[in-house]
Amino acid sequence: MIQALRISAIAIACLMFVAGLAASIWAIAGNPLPESLPQLLSENMSRSGVEHPVTAVLLNFRSYDTLLEIGVLVIAGIAGISMAKTTSLEDPELRTSDSLLYALQRWFVPLMLVLAGYLLWAGADRPGGAFQAGAVLAATGVLMRLGGIPMEFIRPGLLLRLGLALGFTVFLLVALASAIGGDAFLAYPPAMAKTLIVVIESVLTLSIAMVLLALFVSAPVNDAEDPEEGGSS
Amino acid sequence: MTAPLLYALAGALLCGLGLFGLLCLSHLLRKLLAFNVMGSGVFLVMVGLPQHQGGPDPVPQALVLTGIVVAIAATALAVVLIRRYYHLSGLTTLDAEPTSREGGQE
Numbered sequence: 001m002i003q004a005l006r007i008s009a010i011a012i013a014c015l016m017f018v019a020g021l022a023a024s025i026w027a028i029a030g031n032p033l034p035e036s037l038p039q040l041l042s043e044n045m046s047r048s049g050v051e052h053p054v055t056a057v058l059l060n061f062r063s064y065d066t067l068l069e070i071g072v073l074v075i076a077g078i079a080g081i082s083m084a085k086t087t088s089l090e091d092p093e094l095r096t097s098d099s100l101l102y103a104l105q106r107w108f109v110p111l112m113l114v115l116a117g118y119l120l121w122a123g124a125d126r127p128g129g130a131f132q133a134g135a136v137l138a139a140t141g142v143l144m145r146l147g148g149i150p151m152e153f154i155r156p157g158l159l160l161r162l163g164l165a166l167g168f169t170v171f172l173l174v175a176l177a178s179a180i181g182g183d184a185f186l187a188y189p190p191a192m193a194k195t196l197i198v199v200i201e202s203v204l205t206l207s208i209a210m211v212l213l214a215l216f217v218s219a220p221v222n223d224a225e226d227p228e229e230g231g232s233s
Numbered sequence: 234m235t236a237p238l239l240y241a242l243a244g245a246l247l248c249g250l251g252l253f254g255l256l257c258l259s260h261l262l263r264k265l266l267a268f269n270v271m272g273s274g275v276f277l278v279m280v281g282l283p284q285h286q287g288g289p290d291p292v293p294q295a296l297v298l299t300g301i302v303v304a305i306a307a308t309a310l311a312v313v314l315i316r317r318y319y320h321l322s323g324l325t326t327l328d329a330e331p332t333s334r335e336g337g338q339e
Contacts, residue, residue: 010256018249025241025278029285037283037292053291054298062295069299076306080313131302208302215309 049193051125058129059197063186067175070168070204077164077211080218101147109149112140120205124194130201134208141213160214167207171200237284244277259326261315265308272304 041053041061048056058066116136123129144151174196175186183189188196251271258264276297283290319325 007257011253014249014253014256017252018245021245021248021278022242025238025245025282028282029238029241032286036287038287038290041291054295057291057295058298062292065296065299069303072303073306076310080310083313083317131298134302211306212309215306215313218313 047190047193049188049190049197050123052123052127052129054127055123055129055197059200060188060193063171063175066204067168067171067186070171070207073208073211074164074168077214080215081160083218098147102149105143105147105149109140109144112136112143116140116205116209120201123201124198130204131208133201133205134212137205137209138212138216141209142216145213145217160210163206163210164214165207167200167204170203174200235285237281240281241278241285244274244279244281247271247274247277250274259328261318261325261327262312265311265315268311269304269308272300276300 041057045053045056048060050056050059116133119128119136120130120133141151178187179185248271251267251274254267255264255271258267279293279297283293
């Protein structure tokens, strides 16, 4: 009885929440915009160093968001690794050795690596970029892990930490360099914008892939009946 | 009433649905899924509403792209935490009633 009352109260509250949200969306949709963001963006596209508007926003006009994003990713990755049993991050026993998957991999892994590189490069003038490429790269890593290809670098150690922190560090260094050079924080010099964006996107791709892969590797696989984990507490 | 506005309103509905799930469901994985539904609703509002006003707008789209990556990382971290919690306590819910025990550590 109390349970039913509680659920219906929550349902009514949620319905009111939806109604309020929908009303505000309706009100915003009715008003014309004071100033058009797409127009402002297309006027400044020539200064961004890339041709695709979404990439220009991500890596140039609102690169602060992207910097914070990769910061969040690095923190999530480190927290994920520290939650796992450190030895289980890349355990030979945990690899499946399915021969079909292994055969498939020999075709797929090179193809996916090329695709990731293409997506990274395509970000300049069409949909694509660091996040898509990083996701494909991480998926390649997941496939390699499931198929039993040894990945030494995923062990907790210098290489893993370096890969996790690389994107954030390079991004922050570029931001600080322009700030020390007398410009605003994260303002690239227009002549070098394209080069800087490509460098940042490449290291971001690597770091995003490492974070996602580390989170995948540290999450599942070992048995629920594993006596070691949680047994000592 | 245009199609993008419909997307935005559907996003609001998804938000409410996710909030309801987050508050009502007790299993932690379901809570996490409900939270993700809520996040998807926010993304839908952010993409749909500017499109209604002046065609595709790259600025909110870039922000949503950032948001999706952060949401994936946060979800993965949550799964790691839930797993760890399950291993340590044998519970899949937050309220420690003996009836909610399901396997895990004895």
